[in-house]
Amino acid sequence: MATNLFQRFKTDISGIELPEKFTFPFYYEPHILSKIAAQELQNYLQSQTDFEHNFGLEENQKGLIIGKMFGVLVCQNKEGELGYLWAFSGKLANVNHLPYFVPTIFDMLHEDGFFRKEEEILNSINRQIEFLENSDELRTKEIQLQATKIEAATDIQNQKNKIKRLKIERDEKRNSFTNLSLSENGTSNCELVKQTLEHELSEESKRESILLKKMTKYWNFQIMNAQKEVDLFLDKINSLKEERRQKSGTLQQKLFAEYSFLNLYGERKSIGEIFDNNPPAGAGECAAPKLLHYAFNHQFKPIAMAEFWWGQSPKSEIRKHKQFYPACKSKCEPILLSHMLKGLDMYANPFQENPAEGKEIEIVYEDEILLVVNKPAEFLSVPGKIITDSVYQRVKKLYPNATGPLIVHRLDMSTSGLLLIAKNEEAYKQLQSQFIRRTIKKRYVALLDGIINKNEGVIELPLRVDLDDRPRQLVCYEHGKFAQTRWEVIAVENNKTRVHFYPITGRTHQLRVHASHELGLHTPIIGDDLYGTKSNRLHLHAECLTFMHPISKEEITIQKAAEF
Template sequence: MPPHPLAQRAIAELRRDVSRFDPLATDGKMFGVLVVAAADGRIGYLRAFSGMLGGTWHVDGYAPPVFDYAARERFWPAGEAELATIDAELAALDDRIAPLRAELAALDERHLGELTAQRDVHAANRRDRHAVRSGSRSTPSTDSNDDASGAKRTNASHELDQLSRADGAERKRMLASHRQQREPLTAKLRVLDFERNQIERRKTARSRELLVAIHETYAFANARGELRTVRELFAPAEPPGGAGDCAAPKLLALAYREKLRPIAFAEVWCGAPPATGGRHDGACYPACRGKCGPILAHALGGLITDPLPIFGSTVADDEPKLVYQDAWLIVVDKPVGLLSVPGRGEQLRDSVLVRLRQRYPDATGPLLAHRLDLDTSGLLLAATDQQTYGALQRMFESRVIDKRYVAWVEGVIAGDTGTIDLPLRVDLDDRPRQIVDPVHGKQAITEWRVLERTATRTKLALFPRTGRTHQLRVHAAHPRGLGAPIVGDRLYARTPHDEPRLLLHAETLSLQHPHTGQWLTFERPASF
């Protein structure tokens, strides 16, 4: 949904102003505007940035931070200096540890070379002994010299055993020598590592104390005049890092302080996109849930606001339509706007799972074998019993169930086919949004093929080879993927639009029946 027209005008002015900030060319940032009314009826707007801008909290013309600056200054400079001193202690200790670790690594490398050389010699010795034993066993004997030959073979075998034991003893002596050579270094490192651990624990404890003190400087009002600290709003959990520093809390705090009535709010990303993707210059996004959710739930108290949408309220009672059913499997066609499984709260209970439970009261197990996003339509597979459900899960994990989606994306895609391999994880501060993370993300692979092109859009067939949340949507939108958001995507699109739905549909589902072995293919063409 596009921002309010007044908020759009404010964003246009904001973007003209932020063009003067050079750092945004390489490090983009979220900004916000809040349209407000004064007591005399005059309309204007406030603007803010998330966190700091150019290394400072205060920029003329922008909302100041929420925290009590004077209270923070009474303890933070000294606390920051104390942490810097601890960091200096750690750095000095690391300077002592580094050469010892390098010396130990060099020693281990030399020892490895010695062990490898000795192993090669011992391997050659074993081959020689094996050849001698084999030759001895193959030598024919006569009755007259059986006793002498037997004694000779016994003596030879004993000598070979002695040589084998000698090699083993030599190996043990070398390992013991290596341990003896390593011990002085490892002993020093144990002492220094213990000392470092103690300093780290001291730093962690002091950081925790300072963080609690910082949190106490954040207090948020609402339209009813109720004041709550950030720790109270997130209790019993700990507030996440940066809670209270986003644009939305800053703007509401300033509006209440100046006795202004909030009318409309919008947040816009300005500057280069982050490495994780999901943000585009000039695109508007909702306030994050992780850092802002509890704060805004309180700060908006007492205001008359637009009601939140109740998803699924307009979905017909006979949805989802049945596509296939036998004694073990159910396939349905999920409409847009119906959750796959219940969300939090009674208003978000209506879902495919709840409706299937009502239709099939005798079904056991989790029922749904996979999920589709709320905004995605198409084929969903369910199992009527636990055994079948387990079989389907193993098939999904083995990637032997084929799924084909169809989607329209913004822009004209170059090339006709391709594969996207970008690891994904949830954005911990803004669930359910997913972000690209090459370090902590899980592997996500999507194959694509162009079906049709227009002057401004491309129709694609998408084949997810993994099943990550929002995989197709992120892979389409991310600049290292297609760089072309799916039309109607309210989470990952670059700009607001009036498209009534997300143009993404699970069109085809193919699998081998887990009980009969028959190959099944189901298809429900997209309506777009």
């Protein structure tokens, strides 16, 4: 298998130097060898006849449109020859294995594997449960139980009503006898008759109460018997469900144990160990773990890696055809960083490096209670989990006596521009209130990677975080928060469009997603490494800020032109 999956370059790569270190998979610029390997894979995808899959690239093609992430791993075989491996994420053409692509780490779909056998047992139990739950006999017994309960309730209520009616009648008899006795003025046998009557009425009351108790006991017995008939079925169903639960849990633990990943040292670690027996759906099915596992299993030396999107973008997220993307965070990061990449000489994690080092914040406006600074691109507004250097830290150092949260609003790390800062808590609250009421006016300038046909418009696309790949945002009409942006074209220059953005709301990555998404401007901001193509910087700048001064109540407008 190694010889037909390890492919030598068709392109002449003589003279190309190998990278000094292996790719950091969560933020990288593809090495030239990775680009060539990816291009040769793309050439294959354009001309192949080995499988049928609708990527959404051809008109009138049948089947559900599903774009795919593909990966290439440049590596050396045991003879020192340079070549590459291919992989796809998840399934392709509804299968796990295809010619030229490395296999899945554990094939649950293999006909002779334990998963298929256990799956059939579980399916058999499911069919038994479904049969019992939908059986006519169970339905008849449930109807009989319900009918018995209704009949019992009706019969008992009728008896209670009868007892109430007879009580009224007894009271009327007592009253009638009392009135008659008074009119007869002390008849000698009156007292005896009264005692006799009272005894008869009391006995009648006892008989009816005893009858009610007997009826209640009788109907409770009838309901209990009818319930037992139903419970016989329900016990069978619950017993099967418990058996299914136990078998499913055992199968899951077996899968976790079998689904194990190799590293450079030949060490194995299961998906259950990595995710503490609670892996996210699809973990281990991405291209990067597949490629590395296959390479380690065949003693290939990893040189460089890259992943790209092929096909139409999903409606919710932004994926560009043929564009390179980093490995996903929630599924791949624990697998790769905690185990598979152990021992590889890899480029440093840029997220652990301080992007603000050597940069200064410029004070554009200042008075006794506030200031406005110009934040450089790739500079945190507030401290992060790893990097603490930020506008907040710098301002706190400059103004040690300032109180309150200081930072009134934030800009994305990659966005440059004006930030409003309060020196005391009261000023902070008043300025924050203006942001909450959306009375503060903000204007951004951006350079888009293409030409926009319209001159202006409004974009409304609700946003939420991508739980599988933070901090990326998704367009989601079900769970997303309302996000609105007004925009206008300023100029077109060298097939690029300069625009003004006026964000009505302030969601994370709002302008970046609204620019890039196909339902927005469908033209990413230059340098957008999440939703577009990486460049020297993100060409997005907060250039104008208008607000009411907390003390003077005057409207103040601060501007700072972009340097791109």
